[in-house]
Amino acid sequence: KQEVTxxxxxxxxxxxxxxxxxxxxxxxxxxxxxxxxxxxxKGLTSxxxxxxxxxxQTSGRLNASLDKSSGRSTLYIAASQPGDSATYLCAVPxxxxxxxxxxxxxxxxx
Amino acid sequence: xxxxxxxxxxxxxEKGKYVELRCDPIxxxxxxxxxxxxxxxxxxFLIYFQGTGAADDSGLPNDRFFxxxxxxxxSTLKIQRTERGDSAMYLCASSPLGSTDTQYFGxxxxxxxx
Numbered sequence: 001k002q003e004v005t006x007x008x009x010x011x012x013x014x015x016x017x018x019x020x021x022x023x024x025x026x027x028x029x030x031x032x033x034x035x036x037x038x039x040x041x042k043g044l045t046s047x048x049x050x051x052x053x054x055x056x057q058t059s060g061r062l063n064a065s066l067d068k069s070s071g072r073s074t075l076y077i078a079a080s081q082p083g084d085s086a087t088y089l090c091a092v093p094x095x096x097x098x099x100x101x102x103x104x105x106x107x108x109x110x
Numbered sequence: 111x112x113x114x115x116x117x118x119x120x121x122x123x124e125k126g127k128y129v130e131l132r133c134d135p136i137x138x139x140x141x142x143x144x145x146x147x148x149x150x151x152x153x154x155f156l157i158y159f160q161g162t163g164a165a166d167d168s169g170l171p172n173d174r175f176f177x178x179x180x181x182x183x184x185s186t187l188k189i190q191r192t193e194r195g196d197s198a199m200y201l202c203a204s205s206p207l208g209s210t211d212t213q214y215f216g217x218x219x220x221x222x223x224x
Binding site for chain 1: 114116143145150151152153154155158165166168169199201203208212213214215216217218220
């Protein structure tokens with residue numbers, strides 16, 4: 001069974017810092033990986049989808065990388081802002097389902 | 111266009127009651143998924159529909175849970191004889207074709223069983 005782990009579980013940084021969120025998975029036979037954002041009590045917003053043939057995807061201040069062979073992905077957030085405060089989840093497909101990590105809870109303080 | 115919508119946004123019920131949760135996917139999306147998320151956890155897969163049929167219901171925890179999608183659009187998740195352990199956020203997602211696509215999530219239904 002695919003296991004997804006996210007480190008750290010929680011992170012607090014001052015505004016303006018660059019930061020890295022980590023995701024690892026046990027089965028490297030994946031065809032894509034998604035990063036999501038979840039605000040408290042809300043649904044999930046897709047941030048980035050990386051196909052297995054890609055190594056990176058960028059959207060604005062976000063950059064996600066994927067290393068299938070080592071079972072790792074990172075989400076890099078540049079110049080963090082208080083509005084980035086949320087929980088960030090990574091997910092990999094397993095059959096028809098997405099397997100999620102528990103998320104990293106990010107707090108960016110002004 | 112409109113995203114995935116879910117109703118109600120919040121549902122409070124008593125132990126032993128029956129509840130229905132509704133999901134309206136993005137128009138034209140053939141794939142629909144239900145997930146359940148407990149506090150502090152990531153979402154856990156419940157069931158996947160491709161069109162009208164349940165292609166994978168392996169995540170349903172027991173036979174008190176059932177879901178339908180009779181016309182290949184709106185889906186209803188039904189929970190019989192609710193238990194306090196059923197309290198969670200229930201999330202619905204849809205995608206254009208299937209499991210290789212980005213899944214678009216709705217705002218969720220927060221179910222509380224007293």
